[in-house]
Amino acid sequence: MTASWPGRVAVAVETPRHTSVSGLLDYASEQPLAPGTLVRVPLGKRDVPGLVWEPGPEAEAAPPVLRPVTVALTALPPMGADWRALVAFAAAYYQRGLGELALAVLPPELRKLDDTQLARRLKKLAGAPPAAAAAPPPALPELSEEQAAALAVLGTPEGRAKPVLLHGVTGSGKTEVYLRAAADALARGEQALVLVPEINLTPQLEARFAERFPGRVLVSLHSALTPAQRLRHWLQAHLGQADLVLGTRLAVFASLPRLGLIVVDEEHDPSFKQQEGARYSARDLAVWRAHHAGVPVLLGSATPSLESWQRVQEGRYRRLPMLQRIGGGAMPRVRLVDMNLLPRGTQERVLAPQLLEAIEKRIAAGEQSLLLLNRRGYAPVLHCGACAWKSGCPHCSAWRVFHKLDRTLKCHHCGYSERVPRACPECGNLDIAPIGRGTEKLQEQLAALLPQARVARLDADTTRAAGSLQQQLAEVHAGEVDVLVGTQMLAKGHDFRRVTLVAAINADGALFSSDFRAPERLFALLMQAAGRAGRDAEQAARSEMWVQTWSPTHPLFAALRKHDYDSFAAAQLEERQAAGLPPFAHLALLRAEARTAEAATGFLHDAAALIDAATAGVTIYPPVPPFVAKLADVERMQMLLESPSRAALQRTLAGWLPQLNGLRGAHKGLLRWAVDIDPLAI
DNA sequence: AGCACGCCGACT
DNA sequence: GTCGGCGTGCTC
Numbered sequence: 001m002t003a004s005w006p007g008r009v010a011v012a013v014e015t016p017r018h019t020s021v022s023g024l025l026d027y028a029s030e031q032p033l034a035p036g037t038l039v040r041v042p043l044g045k046r047d048v049p050g051l052v053w054e055p056g057p058e059a060e061a062a063p064p065v066l067r068p069v070t071v072a073l074t075a076l077p078p079m080g081a082d083w084r085a086l087v088a089f090a091a092a093y094y095q096r097g098l099g100e101l102a103l104a105v106l107p108p109e110l111r112k113l114d115d116t117q118l119a120r121r122l123k124k125l126a127g128a129p130p131a132a133a134a135a136p137p138p139a140l141p142e143l144s145e146e147q148a149a150a151l152a153v154l155g156t157p158e159g160r161a162k163p164v165l166l167h168g169v170t171g172s173g174k175t176e177v178y179l180r181a182a183a184d185a186l187a188r189g190e191q192a193l194v195l196v197p198e199i200n201l202t203p204q205l206e207a208r209f210a211e212r213f214p215g216r217v218l219v220s221l222h223s224a225l226t227p228a229q230r231l232r233h234w235l236q237a238h239l240g241q242a243d244l245v246l247g248t249r250l251a252v253f254a255s256l257p258r259l260g261l262i263v264v265d266e267e268h269d270p271s272f273k274q275q276e277g278a279r280y281s282a283r284d285l286a287v288w289r290a291h292h293a294g295v296p297v298l299l300g301s302a303t304p305s306l307e308s309w310q311r312v313q314e315g316r317y318r319r320l321p322m323l324q325r326i327g328g329g330a331m332p333r334v335r336l337v338d339m340n341l342l343p344r345g346t347q348e349r350v351l352a353p354q355l356l357e358a359i360e361k362r363i364a365a366g367e368q369s370l371l372l373l374n375r376r377g378y379a380p381v382l383h384c385g386a387c388a389w390k391s392g393c394p395h396c397s398a399w400r401v402f403h404k405l406d407r408t409l410k411c412h413h414c415g416y417s418e419r420v421p422r423a424c425p426e427c428g429n430l431d432i433a434p435i436g437r438g439t440e441k442l443q444e445q446l447a448a449l450l451p452q453a454r455v456a457r458l459d460a461d462t463t464r465a466a467g468s469l470q471q472q473l474a475e476v477h478a479g480e481v482d483v484l485v486g487t488q489m490l491a492k493g494h495d496f497r498r499v500t501l502v503a504a505i506n507a508d509g510a511l512f513s514s515d516f517r518a519p520e521r522l523f524a525l526l527m528q529a530a531g532r533a534g535r536d537a538e539q540a541a542r543s544e545m546w547v548q549t550w551s552p553t554h555p556l557f558a559a560l561r562k563h564d565y566d567s568f569a570a571a572q573l574e575e576r577q578a579a580g581l582p583p584f585a586h587l588a589l590l591r592a593e594a595r596t597a598e599a600a601t602g603f604l605h606d607a608a609a610l611i612d613a614a615t616a617g618v619t620i621y622p623p624v625p626p627f628v629a630k631l632a633d634v635e636r637m638q639m640l641l642e643s644p645s646r647a648a649l650q651r652t653l654a655g656w657l658p659q660l661n662g663l664r665g666a667h668k669g670l671l672r673w674a675v676d677i678d679p680l681a682i
Numbered sequence: 683a684g685c686a687c688g689c690c691g692a693c694t
Numbered sequence: 695g696t697c698g699g700c701g702t703g704c705t706c
Contacts, residue, residue: 015683015705025706044705045685066706100683665702 008066009033011041011050012099023098024056028066036078038110040070049111051079051102075119076110077239083255086289090253094677095653096278104277105253109231125235135214143180147173150320151180159318160296163287165267165308167301168322169563170531171329174300175205177322178263179212181298186216186243190260190295194246195282197269198492199224200469205265206246213244221247221254249274249282252289262290266492267299267308268524270680279676302531302565303524306576309569310583329540332502332533334561338552355503355546356449362501363453363482367539369501371442371485372529374509376459377401378441379434382409384424386431397630402434403461404441414632442505443485450483458486491529502533503546511551515681516581519556523568526560580642582678586649588641589679593634595669597625600637603667608639610659617648627681634671640682653677 009032010024027041037052047070084102091101103111113121143151150166153159154177168174182192194209196202199222210218219233219242236242238255245254249272264272264283272283283299290297299308299317311317325331337352351359359369381399382391391400393411400409402420410417423430434441443457456472463469476484479498484490510522526547534543549557559568577584590607594600604623613620621640629636643649657675664670 011706013706027706041706043684046705048684048705 009039009069010053010055011039011069012053012097012102013041013043013050014048014099014103015043015097024053025050026066028068029072030068031072033069033072034078036080036084038073038076038079038106040073042067042070049103050099053084053098071115073113073115073118075115075122079238079255080257082259082289082293083253085292086253086285089288089292090278090280090285092654093650094278094280095657095675101278105250107227107231107234109227110234121231121235122239125232125239125241137214138211141176143176144173144322144324144326146322146324147177147180150177150322153318153320154181154296154298155184163290163297163299163311163317165299165301165304165312165317165319166322167304167319167565169302169325169331170528171325171535172302172322173326174265174322175208178265178298178300179209181261181263181296182209182244183212185260185295186213188260189258191237191240191242191256191258192244192261192263193251193254193256193259193286194244194263195251195265195272195286196246196248197266197271198489199248200489201265201492202246202248203470204495209244209246216243217241218244218246221245221251223248223250249280252280252282252285259289259293260295262286262295262297264297264299266301268301268303268305268520269492270521273678273680279674279679281678284678303527304565304569306520306569306572307583310573313573325537325540327537327540329534329537331563332500332530332540332543332545334530334545334547334557334563336552336557336561337546337548339548339550340552351446351449351503351505352548355548358501358544358546359453359483359503360450363450365500366479366498367500368476368479368481368496368498369483369503370490370496370499370529370532371446371483371503371505372488372491373437373439373442373485373505374488375401375436375438375506376412376440376461376487377410377438378404378444379438380436381434382420382432383435384426384429384432386429387424387427389424389426389432395630395633396628398628401438404444405461413628439485439487446483446485453482454480455483455485456481458484458490460487460489463489488525488529491525491532494532495535496532497536498539499533499535500539500543501546502529502544503548504529505548507547507549508551511554511556516576516579517680520572523556523560523565527563527565530560530563580644585642585644586646587677587679587682588649588653589638589676589682590641590673591626591636591638591676592623592673593636593671594667595635595671597629597635597637599667599669600635603663603670603673604637604639606663606666607656607660607673611652611656616643616652617645618643618652638682 007028009027009029011027013025033052035052035054039050039052040047041050087102091098166174185192196205202220206220219236221233237245240257245251264286267283273281287297312319337355342352362369379402382402391409393400393416395416396411396413398413400411403410407420408417409420424432439457439459443455446455458472475481504526510518530545533545534540592600592603601623608620619642623637623639626636626638
């Protein structure tokens with residue numbers, strides 16, 4: 001709490017919200033400091049970074065004596081009012097400390113510099129020429145009817161008054177619409193912000209923007225940049241030098257003094273939700289930011305999130321359909337393989353014979369096949385036939401995965417890794433066997449089944465080294481690969497011209513998950529995967545999407561066959577409404593971590609007891625363990641809160657979370673807790 | 683979250 | 695005799 005006072009400034013300081021010290025702290029300052037100024041202030045024995053903020057409501061008891069601001073970094077232009085509003089909104093909505101969030105979304109390098117170092121960097125940036133001599137503007141491709149129609153709508157003020165959902169199938173040319181919309185913003189002298197779900201997707205989009213806008217300053221913002229690059233790009237955006245900012249979810253917090261357009265590509269992608277710390281949704285914040293700044297926001301997807309889809313139904317978003325592929329190519333034909341019909345004992349070992357045959361035909365024709373299996377490693381678990389030992393992780397409630405190439409057992413959750421034992425560690429039996437299969441094994445099997453083919457694998461293990469993803473993709477593009485095996489990272493965005501067959505090897509996993517969003521995610525993934533085939537219109541007619549499934553009668557597959565997102569979405573929304581789930585209800589998840597499950601559960605129970613659920617208009621569910629209950633020797637439990645009213649849920653949380661502090665002492669072994677607003681997985 | 687203070691076990 | 699374990703408390 002703080003009051004306006006001569007010589008006094010309110011500062012948002014990096015302190016977690018669940019401590020008594022939260023919100024704004026007061027400091028003395030001789031010179032008046034504008035809100036948004038970066039400062040360092042004393043806190044206890046430390047010097048911590050902070051941001052000057054506008055004073056909050058009057059405090060009844062101001063501290064008797066104020067400590068002075070240590071230093072103000074006045075070389076850096078203060079963070080603007082729009083940026084502060086965004087951060088303040090996000091902190092309140094996601095229930096985090098203002099200063100904690102504000103400083104977490106600034107480039108980490110910024111806090112290390114003093115004012116003179118900062119001034120030097122800024123001077124260097126100001127001196128840099130604004131990009132090389134303008135290359136000739138490229139010839140613009142002719143627009144399809146749907147692209148032209150979408151742009152016509154976007155060109156009118158009414159068309160931009162609401163968030164726009166660009167519902168475009170893979171290959172329909174959404175990117176061209178982004179480019180034209182960005183061109184409009186640039187022509188108005190404004191900046192465009194383009195968000196993509198994954199770092200992997202930035203280079204190709206960056207290339208297209210760079211080609212289209214020669215002479216304009218384009219910067220990227222994502223966590224794979226070096227600290228110095230990230231600071232430089234961030235500063236270029238903050239100073240208004242960058243015209244185009246392209247980045248992953250963290251870029252939604254970029255400081256953009258001339259913001260004129262926000263694009264969220266693949267808006268349905270779960271990667272837009274931060275899964276640690278402040279668990280914000282960059283897509284939702286993008287919509288808020290655009291609305292607050294009065295600029296258009298463009299959400300693009302072939303399979304929109306049901307949240308966005310429902311908003312279209314309610315008339316809050318405008319949908320612009322783009323359902324034709326450029327060049328008139330058809331979507332690939334979907335072929336289901338009923339795994340129940342395969343001979344017993346063969347299902348786990350090989351692909352369905354008809355799929356194998358189809359792949360062989362592609363190889364003979366010089367075309368490529370893409371096989372998706374969402375499991376890294378050779379086998380998800382090792383098993384001893386004699387004593388039933390399995391390769392569990394000693395630190396997590398999960399199996400350690402057998403990686404054959406480097407002969408290790410690796411936990412994909414905590415990273416614990418050991419050499420594969422020669423014999424069962426329990427009983428000494430030499431006959432320990434892998435169960436199930438991952439991408440390594442699939443690649444091995446394919447190589448044996450298709451000795452004439454060049455079989456490559458692309459997953460997080462093969463792309464660990466910097467640049468290796470781009471290099472492997474280049475090999476695929478160059479036609480040096482016949483069959484490409486990989487995880488879902490293959491399904492996203494990459495434009496494979498020679499691929500005419502895509503197969504999901506084990507599509508079902510998600511269907512049996514307890515997560516209510518599993519069908520939505522699976523449908524999106526399969527549609528996206530299908531979009532990888534037949535990007536070349538000439539081949540589109542012959543291209544196929546194969547799905548191996550144990551539940552061929554699931555309605556999801558019927559919709560997939562027809563590439564019918566609309567009916568799938570309608571059916572899902574009906575189920576969600578009946579069950580009182582998002583987007584018809586709002587969720588928050590309180591997660592607790594402790595030495596023992598009992599401590600975590602006890603804390604959650606006590607926390608629940610603080611709320612009068614009936615009066616609050618909120619339903620509180622009993623604590624349950626998450627999918628991986630123990631992670632790195634920490635036991636975890638979570639408790640779901642649900643309300644049909646977002647406001648009621650927000651009100652409850654705001655009053656409740658500060659009280660949880662007082663519960664800490666009563667639960668021995670409780671390590672920490674956190675709330676996740678609008679959780680994606682429950 | 684840091685970083686202190688503070689009170690009990692095995693080491694040079 | 696100290697070094698150090700982490701419990702509890704404070705930070706404008």
